[in-house]
Amino acid sequence: xxxxxxxxxxxxxxxxxxxxxxxxxxxxxxxxxxxxxxxxxxxxxxxxxxxxxxxxxxxxxxxxxxxxxxxxxxxxxxxxxxxxxxxxxxxxxxxxxxxxxxxxxxxxxxxxxxxxxxxxxxxxxxxxxxxxxxxxxxxxxxxxxxxxxxxxxxxxxxxxxxxxxxxxxxxxxxxxxxxxxxxxxxxxxxxxxxxxxxxxxxxxxxxxxxxxxxxxxxxxxxxxxxxxxxxxxx
Numbered sequence: 001x002x003x004x005x006x007x008x009x010x011x012x013x014x015x016x017x018x019x020x021x022x023x024x025x026x027x028x029x030x031x032x033x034x035x036x037x038x039x040x041x042x043x044x045x046x047x048x049x050x051x052x053x054x055x056x057x058x059x060x061x062x063x064x065x066x067x068x069x070x071x072x073x074x075x076x077x078x079x080x081x082x083x084x085x086x087x088x089x090x091x092x093x094x095x096x097x098x099x100x101x102x103x104x105x106x107x108x109x110x111x112x113x114x115x116x117x118x119x120x121x122x123x124x125x126x127x128x129x130x131x132x133x134x135x136x137x138x139x140x141x142x143x144x145x146x147x148x149x150x151x152x153x154x155x156x157x158x159x160x161x162x163x164x165x166x167x168x169x170x171x172x173x174x175x176x177x178x179x180x181x182x183x184x185x186x187x188x189x190x191x192x193x194x195x196x197x198x199x200x201x202x203x204x205x206x207x208x209x210x211x212x213x214x215x216x217x218x219x220x221x222x223x224x225x226x227x228x229x230x231x232x233x234x
Contacts, residue, residue: 002060006117012052021058022050024069024080025087029157029179032076033116037164042116051078075117075178077157095149097135100192101126102159103184106176117178120162123150123170133196144166150174 009017024030034045051058052071055078059069069082082088091099105126109119123146130136147167153159154167160175161167184192 002057002064005063016050017054017057020044020047020054021061024051024058024062024078027157028080029161031157031177031178033118035113035160035162035175037162042114043117048076048078051097052208056085058128072178072182075181077177077182078180079179080181085173091152092145092148094141094145095152096147097130098126098149099153099158100182100184100196101130101133101135102153103180103189104190105129105188106180112133118160118175120173120175123172127170134194143170146170157182175206 006014017135020030030045030048032045032048033042035042043089055069055071060199062080066086067085068083069078070081071078105121106113106119113119118233127136127141127146130141131139149174149224150167154161156179158177162173162175164168165172182199196198
């Protein structure tokens with residue numbers, strides 16, 4: 001039983017177990033590697049290593065509370081999904097479109113991705129891609145929605161900043177993490193393209209458009225996001 005294994009941990013490890021449990025509830029995804037801007041390099045993520053060490057205990061604990069802890073050893077990330085479709089965070093329309101565009105960029109560049117399965121891009125590149133796809137009403141976007149989209153996706157470890165510029169800078173460079181593969185599945189790409197065509201048609205007719213996003217699971221529709229609803233303060 002997980003409780004016996006938990007009690008066998010020393011006090012420090014018990015504290016780390018609790019911290020990681022709360023982190024996963026808040027962030028949903030935990031990647032194997034993280035980029036350290038101060039050192040300008042990608043390094044192993046200590047929290048991921050700890051979570052892998054505690055994985056059997058964490059998985060059984062979460063299972064008892066209605067959550068499924070999964071790991072992708074190939075792409076290197078851990079994800080936490082609610083079995084009852086509860087505790088979901090709904091992305092706003094612009095963030096959903098920004099996410100989908102990042103997923104398209106990731107798919108286009110996946111073969112050239114780094115050994116860490118990350119793809120490098122920038123705010124400017126994503127917005128230009130959105131514009132080319134006709135996803136921006138009147139070809140424009142507000143700085144506030146760009147900032148909020150990137151903060152949200154960064155909070156859930158979908159993208160990761162690789163420079164020291166604030167998110168309000170259009171020169172932001174960031175990494176698209178392999179966790180995006182779980183957030184938007186291959187089937188999700190096909191569904192997304194069909195919905196984007198409908199969105200573009202609505203925009204061309206003068207409407208605002210409405211695109212619903214797939215969060216990566218085959219059963220989950222509607223732009224929702226697995227995880228806690230806490231805001232990112234970064």
